[in-house]
Amino acid sequence: MALTTYLEAIREGLLEEMRRDESVFVMGEDVGAYGGAFKVTKGFIEEFGERRVIDTPLSESAIVGAGTGAAINGLRPVLEMQFADFMACGFDQITNFAAKCRYRWGASVPMVIRAPSGGGIHGGPFHSQNPEMPYVHTPGLKVVQPATAYDAKGLIKAAVRDNDPVIFLEHKNLYRSIKEELPRHDYVVPLGLAAVSREGTDLSIITYGWMVHVALKAAETLAAENIDIEVVDLRTLMPLDRETILASVKKTSKAILLHEDTLTGGLGGELAGIISEHAFEYLDGPLVRIAGADTPVPFSPPLEEAFLPNADKVVEKARWLHRY
């Protein structure tokens, strides 16, 4: 049976949705004949033509604004930001226009903004960021980041079918580095549901995206030391699956909140707030955050390595928390 990469899974999910629903179209920079900077839409223009695969000028605000207008008037745009970093150029359209339409005047904006995010590819300060938090912090937006090929396909399909704007963060370091066998049938992974990637009893690592794999690697090392780690993959960052988060913490009584995004103002703080409000009595140790450093993402390999969380850093903190 053929294995499907994370990138290929997103591509297949999009293809299936475009074949299923005539109102779905893709739009962005270089998405047509070139197939997108990462080739997610390779071959789309041959199958669907220029009407449904729209190459745009280099104008993120126009891409998001036009997507919003098309969505208001009944289409289902899937927009590609070449890198998640460039969503900043469309920030006003995303947070002030699209996000507030339903609340202000009841208009649905069924739009997906796909954005390759994250580091580990030596992309430097503008091709490596994890800009999820401003969008998590904007009521009206949903924010998703899959960690597996299975979820990548199921979540992109759910995002396309959702009637609210969804920021779909694709970790570019996972695009071609992970693959798995996918079901042949049509499936979706519902938005708003976390997954337990590994069951354990001693300590929970709550994380998402590439860091799920880092957590799983750390868990292997710790298993040899008889420390039994549970890994929770959030999958959707907004809305958070509080039930799964709290169930895991209540089981293990210790939690590491791990993300690649920078520490201050990162999702870890929000998770810590939820856990201390709703599971304080279950905790046997402090909530520990492991995150990217509070710096821009540097380019040179030793600096980027120092910036990023990795399995060694997680193992060290987990040992400390386990002893606590």
Next chain:
Amino acid sequence: MSALATASISQEVTPDLANKLLYYMVMMRELEDRIELKLYRQGKILGGCYTGRGQEAIPTGSAILSRPDDYVCPSHRDMAAFLIRGMTPREILAQYLGRVSGPTGGRDGNMHMGCARRRILPIISSIGASIPVASGIALSMKYRDEPNIVFNYWGDGATSRGDWHEGINFATVQKLPIVYLCNNNLFAYSTPLDKQMAVENVADRAPAYNMPAEIVDGNDVLAVHAATARAVKHARNGDGPYLIECKTFRIGGHSAHDSADYVPDGMREEWSKKDPILRLQKEMVDREWASEQDFKQLRQGILDEISEAVDWALEQPYPDPATLEDNVYEVI
């Protein structure tokens, strides 16, 4: 009441059309006067209060040419466009008063009104943001091969926003069916035009986008109407966007709180002589289509309609605080 165009795009000016244009201009003027000079000053309306006093010819002469399936994206100085699309004075007053019966149910205020059913896009406060969105609405019309077009309104200040350039560049590259109506009222808040742009006219920017443009007297509703008819024909024909720059002047301040002391002496008086309502009335008298008595009657009827609408709106309930978190998402 709705007065959307149904038939030919190059309507001759008839007494019937002139009467309609006059009705919407006077209704806009009187409704905004009631809002700004009465309800706002009485403390019944809180927050911002933006009027298009003196600019009534622009939304009136243009939106009257919109068809029901067209989309209209007005600015905050285009009250007549809302009225022409069928939004009632009752609803508009409920919006200003923050009542549940307004088009945003109290979630937003003043001219931030939209209505999907009547195909009116609400503006947001970051001026110019509706320009890319208008492109997307027009894109969806082209996508479905519909004969509809978008009317997109904005002022001189908006043309300095990146969104203006991005949105218009996108629309012209894609040849989208949009009529742009610029109300160049010489001031963006307090900033005069020569601090806004280095070209003399907004229309001077159009050749850079390979877009036809014309400049009209924005205080002459018949001139706006005639130019819009040409633009509508162009856009409906699939020839892409078309820009009409309407030269006008904002008689009031930016908002109700703004006394507009920055306007040079005599300028307001000079422009008040070009009042678009008085000009149309003079035209109608000259053509022997109406008399001063008719205008008095029209105005009185409108004032009565507004008074009834104010009474109604003041009786409407405020939104229930328990609904605060409703409709942030469809499903969460």
